[in-house]
Amino acid sequence: MSKKRYEEVDLLKGIGIVLMIMGHxxxxxxxxxxxYVFHMPLFFIMSGFLYKKRFFSKTVIWKWAKRMIVPYFIFAVLGLSLWMLEIKPSSLFQAIQPIKSIIWINTDGMPINGAIxxxxxxxxxxxxxxFIDSYVINPLIKTMLIAVLMVVGFLLGKMRIVLPMGGSTAMVGIGFFxxxxxxxxxxSLLLKKVNLNKFFGIGFISCGLVMSFIGYCNGYVSMRTGNYGNNPAVFYLAAFIVTCVLLYVASIFVNNLSDIFAVKWLKSVGRNxxxxxxxxxxxxxxxxxxxxKFIKLTYDYKLVTFIFSCLALSCIVEILKRVNCLKRLFFLS
Structure with a gap:
């Protein structure tokens, strides 16, 4: 039996990537x-949406470590190499600093590739x-445990305590997951309800717009640096509701406008x-x-950089797809 592919998730992840590029x-x-109100929570939420239950084991640890750590170090080495060429560190101490970030506190001081x-x-x-899902059977206890982890993550951010390899951010991320x-x-129930009552869909989208405004007014957010706005609870609600609304909007595009080039391209971005x-x-x-070198640092410069960066990344993906070992390594499709 083939797995159902949620194409709207691919589309939403593609939108998230484009927003990430705009932010960078x-x-x-x-x-x-x-x-920043919702774009990184979006990825954690969609990871949870796509999660398939597995029992915690050495096989699972190895599979997921290989899936994430190998690409992580490939991207880190590429970033470090470009950083070395640009900065030309004048001392061994200066050269070692980004390496320390790569292998320890990777949410700060990374050489160019900070998003990894x-x-x-x-x-x-x-x-x-x-691990929690495998050994904590009671749903209420499981929910409470994850809520506690998320609160601890928020507190760590407030106290500016940073755990290695994005650990403190992961504690907040597991709540979104x-x-x-x-x-x-x-x-599925939401989609059925919307199909039966279009006004419900309009209200749902309106709710997303309101929550995005509330999230914006809640203050600066950056999951990487542990900034969660003035009120972390407001940040959580805004990010979650906006993501859910965007997934619904993505489903509309997938069901009605799937032949449009932009939709096809964004789905491809999401898959890769x-x-x-x-x-x-x-x-x-x-x-x-x-x-x-050709354009002054204005809005036009940013727009040109955005367009050509997206084009270059799309070309890189297409090239990587043609090398089977790299296609498997980066899970390209």
Whole structure:
């Protein structure tokens, strides 16, 4: 029996990647601040949405460690190499600092490729949830335990305590992951309700718009650095509700506008998101440097950098797909 593929999840992840690229260029700070309200929680929520139950074992640990750690170090070495060429460190101490970030505190001081913290944080989230799910049978106790972990993660961010390899962020991420898993149980019911009552769909989208505004007003958010706005509870609710609404909107596009090039391209980006995530800052750095030679640092410069970065990343993905070992390594399709 073939697995059902949620194409709207591919589309939503593609949208998340595009927003991430916009945030890394970056565009105006107001746009970036709005994007940061939900764009990283989106990926944790969708990971939970797609989670398939497994029993915690050495096989699971090895499989997921290989899936995340190997690409992580490949992207890290690429970032370090470009950093060395650009900075040309004047001392051994200066050269060692980014290496320390790569192997320890990877949410700060990373050489160019800062976004890859997500890979190690996701590995921690997945293994931690798999362990809890395997040994904690009572759903209420499981929910309470995950809620406690999320609160601890918020407190660590407030106290500026950073755990290695994105560990403190992962404690917040597991709350979003679990929320995505729970949301999947009611997703089909939501779609049926919307199909029966279009006003419900309009109200749901309106709720997402309101929550995005509330999340924006809640203050600056960056999961990487442990900033969760003025009120972490508001951040959680805004990120979760906006993501759910965006998934619903993505389903509308998949069901009605799937032949449009932009939809096809975004689904492809979502399916191959690991390469876009791991290489976008490298490409932005290179494209931005080239664009800066011809265009003043204005909005046009940012737009050109964005367009050509997306084109370059898409070309890289297509090239990697043609090398079987790399296609398997990065799970490209």
């Amino acid at each position: 260029i970056p565009f105006e700070k107001e746009i970036v601040r709005l994007i 913290w997500y890979l190690t944080a996701t590995l921690i989230v997945y293994l931690l949830y798999c 679990y929320s995505g898993l729970l949301f999947k149980k009611y997703y 998101s690991i390469v876009y995530l791991g290489m976008n800052e490298l490409i932005i750095n290179i494209v931005g440097s080239l664009a800066g």
